[in-house]
Amino acid sequence: MVDNAGAMPKCVFTQEHFYWREVRPTRHLWSITIIYEAHVRGFTIHPSSQLKHPGTFRGLIEKIPYFQDLGVTTVELVPVQEFNAHQVIGINPHSGQPLTNYWGYDPVVFCVPKASYSSAGSLGQQKLEFEEMVQAFHTAGFEVFLDVVFNHTVEGNEEGPTLCFRGIDNEIFYMRTDDKRVYRDYTGTGNSINANHPVVRDHILTALRYWVVEMHVDGLWFDLAVVLGRGRSGEILANAPLLERIAEDPILREVKIIAEAWDAAG
Numbered sequence: 001m002v003d004n005a006g007a008m009p010k011c012v013f014t015q016e017h018f019y020w021r022e023v024r025p026t027r028h029l030w031s032i033t034i035i036y037e038a039h040v041r042g043f044t045i046h047p048s049s050q051l052k053h054p055g056t057f058r059g060l061i062e063k064i065p066y067f068q069d070l071g072v073t074t075v076e077l078v079p080v081q082e083f084n085a086h087q088v089i090g091i092n093p094h095s096g097q098p099l100t101n102y103w104g105y106d107p108v109v110f111c112v113p114k115a116s117y118s119s120a121g122s123l124g125q126q127k128l129e130f131e132e133m134v135q136a137f138h139t140a141g142f143e144v145f146l147d148v149v150f151n152h153t154v155e156g157n158e159e160g161p162t163l164c165f166r167g168i169d170n171e172i173f174y175m176r177t178d179d180k181r182v183y184r185d186y187t188g189t190g191n192s193i194n195a196n197h198p199v200v201r202d203h204i205l206t207a208l209r210y211w212v213v214e215m216h217v218d219g220l221w222f223d224l225a226v227v228l229g230r231g232r233s234g235e236i237l238a239n240a241p242l243l244e245r246i247a248e249d250p251i252l253r254e255v256k257i258i259a260e261a262w263d264a265a266g
Contacts (some may be wrong), residue, residue: 002035003188006107006203006234012089012245013156018127018128018132019147020131020135020140020216021135022135022138022139022216023138023151024216024218025138025141025142025143025218027143027218027256028059028158029071029145030075030256032073033073033074033143033256034071034072035072035073035074035075035076035145036067036070036072036074036075036076037076037077037078037147037205038060038077039076039077039078039103040055040056040057040059040060040078040114040117041055041056041078041102041106041116041117042104043059043060043063044056044062044063045058045059049062050192051061051063051238052170053066053119054118055116055121055251056117056118056119056129057113057117057118057126057129057130057132057133058119058129058132058133059119059135059137060075060133060142061261062138064106064136064140064142066223067140067142068140072142073141073142073143073145074142074143074144074145075137075142075144075145076144076145076147076219076252077144077146077147077247078103078104078105078147079103079104079105079107079146079147079148079149079223080104080113080114080117080130081104081107081108081109081110081112081113081114081148081149082107082108082109082112082113082114082115083101083104083105083106083107083114083154084101084106084108084154084163085101085102085104085106086100086101086155087100087101087106087118088100089101089106096098097210101211104149105189105223105262106149106150106153106154106184106189107149107153107154108153108163108164109146109156109164110148110150110203110204110207111206111207111210111211112126112127113126113127113130113243114126116140116172117129117232127154127215130215131215131216132215134215134216135216135246138216143218143219143244143256144216144217144218144219145217145219145220145256145258146211146217146219146220146221147210147217147221147223148220148221148223149197149223149224150193150204150207150223150228151186151187151193151223151224151225151227151263152187152189152190152191152192152193152227152230153165153180153190153191153192153222155191156190156191157182157183157185157190157191158181158182158183158190160190165193169199172194172199172200173193173197173200174191174193174194175191175192175194175233175234175252176194176228176230176232177229184233184234185239185264185266186224186226186227186230186234186263186264186265187224187227187263188264190231192227193227193228195227195228195230195240195242196228196230196231196232196240196241196242197232197236198241201245203243204242204245205242205245205249205252206221206227208220208246208252209249211241212251212252212255212257213251217255218260219255219257219258220255220256220257220258221257221258221259221260222257222258222259223260223265224263225259225261225263226260226261226262226263226265227263228240228242228243229242229243236264247249259260
């Protein structure tokens with residue numbers, strides 16, 4: 001067993017307030033919405049992009065003229081929730097080298113932008129730079145969507161690292177089998193969030209409102225959304241409390257939502 005307490009950030013609180021100088025863009029009708037999906041780092045890191053801030057939120061701002069030339073209405077970012085980019089998720093079958101978590105689909109926390117996507121490199125600065133990016137896209141007439149992951153975390157199966165929810169309350173945050181030591185896995189990652197437990201549900205709703213109200217995101221793409229409709233034993237719920245609360249929430253019901261209608265169970 002390895003003690004990782006010294007390597008994992010516990011909390012970074014910033015009092016810096018971002019002054020929004022924008023009028024939220026008119027929502028584009030679904031019938032004319034054209035979405036461009038982009039990875040913050042992958043889309044901006046190559047030297048051929050010739051950007052001042054490659055691999056960052058500010059780098060995406062520099063690419064706005066490109067999006068305008070394409071004629072898209074909406075930029076959707078694959079996960080920007082904080083994740084462990086050094087997590088080994090497999091081995092390259094050709095080179096034998098370890099494959100790390102590049103895409104970000106294993107979040108450590110739900111409502112913190114990825115720190116390494118900040119050009120400043122200082123903890124907490126990524127929030128301000130994310131807000132700068134959203135404001136720049138809105139000023140240019142674009143919507144900003146996020147691909148959000150609330151169906152699992154970076155902690156893997158029951159033998160995985162303890163980095164977030166397992167250490168807070170393992171019993172309520174994850175779906176478990178009759179053998180309480182073993183997780184149910186409907187995500188292909190080793191764990192499944194127990195999204196309809198009242199505490200977990202409220203935590204997810206708080207995170208969603210944060211991205212919409214505080215960070216001015218216009219749309220949400222839910223990764224493996226079927227998991228969010230399951231009960232603690234994995235059963236599909238006819239009226240899943242989390243999904244009902246999202247549909248009834250006065251803020252979230254006004255947001256454009258795309259939900260992946262599957263999970264690893266089929």
